[in-house]
Amino acid sequence: MSKLDRLDIKQLRVFQALIREENASKAAHQLGLTQQAVSEHLKKLRDVFDDRLFVRKTNGFVPTPFAQTLSVGVDKLLVDFNSLIATTSFEPSTVKGTFVIAATDYAQQVVLPKLIAKLRRESPYLKVIVRDFEIDKLHDWMESGKVNLAIAFPDYIPDSYPVVRLFKESHVCVASSHAAITQSQPTLAEVASYPTIIASPSRPNFKGSIDTWFAQFGLKRNVVISAPCFSIVPMYLNTTDSIAFLPSRAINSLDLVEIPLTETPESFDVIAAWHPRYNEDPLQKWVVSLLDVE
Structure with a gap:
């Protein structure tokens, strides 16, 4: 045999x-x-x-x-x-199996709640695993089939992967209502020198994505706290006199004050990506079709 x-x-x-x-x-x-x-x-x-x-x-x-x-x-x-x-038909309501999504902390807050609600409603037998996005492991996860879909920012995704742009996002400068900076109209230099909290989910350090933008003005930020995820930063803001730059959609329901700036950081894309071998997979195509695209 x-x-x-x-x-x-x-x-x-x-x-x-x-x-x-x-x-x-x-x-x-x-x-x-x-x-x-x-x-x-x-x-x-x-x-x-x-x-x-x-x-x-x-x-x-x-x-x-x-x-x-x-x-x-x-x-x-x-x-x-x-x-x-599935060539002749694909019926989401009867699909069984497991679908794995790797998502950044931001995407878990902003993108996944709506997607998971749709999946539960339309495909009740499908099980979903959401795992934290780890940039250093993503390619191996995709290659081995441990992850079906990744939701993150373009810089985090290999160029060879198919992607769909979900929407544009921008960072805003925020603080708690008791922060002293909310009582004035600070210059960009004053904002840079103010105690700052950043989210550094990939690597724990004091470097953030806004650093390069500040450097264009000859400024360096005064980063005093580095947190592992976006979601915890508002809690730290509420207990300290500090500021943070957070994605605008992640703070919609939070009790934070936006600090007006004379200049604003460039906007960025939020995308979904997958391994090329899943291009023709009916389940993959259906899940991607459920994502809200603007």
Whole structure:
């Protein structure tokens, strides 16, 4: 019997789930199988490919280098199978499976609430995983099929990925109502020298995306606090006499005061991106179609 004759789609789906979850019980839950069934499929896969594929660790599995390479082809193959089956019809209300979204802290606040509401309403059997956006890991996640969709800013996304622009956004300077700076009309130099809080989700440091803009005016910001995400910055503003530059849509419902500036930072795009192999995947195309585009 040839290796191809010993391989079936269910085994490939188990392999894909193990790559994503790195845990047999989680993979079993995702596929609606028992853990024993997953183990049996894995045993057959190891025999077919003559590789361990996954090595045990304390709380799950780690894919071998061969498995990581194999996952790219397996993922593409399953996407092609799904496309073949869904050629005649695609019905969101009956779709089962897991869809993984990597999103920045900002996108989780501003973009995902509406998208997830639509997914729950129109595709009740689809399970959604939202994971924090990590720029250094995104490509590996996309290549291995661990992430289906990324929502972030253009600078964070590889140039080879298909993207759709959702809307333009801009930073505004804000402070709490008790901050001394709200009682005056500060110059740009005074704003730069004021104690500033930044969000630095990718790498913990005191550098922010607005630094380059201030440098055009020969100014350097007085950054005193670096937070790991945008959502926590307003809380720090309310307990300190400081300012922050935050995306305008992220502060709509917050009790913050906007500081008027004589010059304003350039606007930027918010985008959604995915791996090219998902271009023809019906589920991928449908989820992207649900995104609000302006």
